[in-house]
Amino acid sequence: MAIVKDFSVEEKLVSLIKLQKLDSKLDQIQILKGELPMEVRDLEDDLAGLNSRKNRVEEEINGISDYINQKKAAIKEAEALVQKYEKQSENVKNNREFEAINKEIEMQQLEGKLAEKHIRDANVELAEKVKQLDEVKKKIDDKSTVLETKQKELGKIIAETEKEETAVQKEIDNARTDIDERLLFSYDRIRKNYRNGLAVVAVERDACGGCYNAIPPQKQSEIRQRKKIIVCENCGRILTDEELAESVEIK
Structure with missing residues (x-):
């Protein structure tokens, strides 16, 4: 923060009024963008989530x-073993060998049937996952279309306001250097407390221009004298007289 010289109360008020008007002008530029920046960020977050979900479903x-292919391979292996054992059964020498081979054949046939059941179950699950994937892809397409439209709208507004916004911000930076550090801190604190960003307001129709609470005549007289910084007892905003507020102009 640059060192500032000792200004009179009226000069301090003028600097504060100027800063307030510049900040309000910048606020108006931001309002022109509306909620588009937030909408764009939300859409980008939604798309990131949908793409993660798509990748997960694809995996x-x-x-x-892969599981189905493994089971198909298991079926082929079981069929091959059945053929092998059936061929061996033609050359058996006793009932014990015959029964042992038959048991192996039955076991491989059961393995094949079990693998077929696993494949059927897996195909049901696969169909459901494919359906989920199609739904996610559709949502991604829909969100992407909306996001593209919103980005174009935001880009157009930014292009239209960027030059003015930069110029106003430069004026704000310059205006802040003319204000005492403690006063500037109070101004920033008050401004953050209110959605409309008004920290410095004029007394209009005997009331605070911020909260519209009545200002006593004696207090109004002190405000017009510009001998000290006076704040609204109700909302805490810095008060100035209407004449001084109107005399301060910005480009």
């Missing part, structure tokens, strides 16, 4: 497909 689909 699940790949996993199920």
Whole structure:
């Protein structure tokens, strides 16, 4: 913070009024953008979440497909073993060998049937995952279209206001250097407390221009004298007389 010289109360008020008007002008530029920046950020977050979900479902689909392929391979292996054991059964020498081979054949046939059941169940799950994937992709397409439109709208507004916004911000930075550090701190604190960003207001129709609470005549007289910084007892905003407020102009 630059060192500032000792200004009179009226000069301090003029600097505060100027800063307030510049800040309010910048606020108006931001209002022109409306809620578009927030909408764009929300849409970007939504898309990031949907893409993560899409990737997760695709991984699940790949996993199920691999599982099905493994079971198909198991079926082929079981069929091959059945053929092998059936061929061996033609050369058995006793009932014990025959029963042992038959048991192996039955076991491999059961393995094949179990693998087929696993494949059927997996195909049901796969169909559900494919359906989920299609739904997610549709949501991504819809959100992407809306996001593109919003980004274009925001880009157009930014292009229209960027030059003015930069110029106003530069004036604000310059105006802040003319204000005492403690006074500037109070101004910033008050401004943050109110959604409309008004920290310095004029007395209008015998009332505070911020909260519209009545200002006593004696207090109004002190405000017009500009001998000290006076704040509204109700809302805490810095008060100035209407004449001084109107005399301060910005580009």
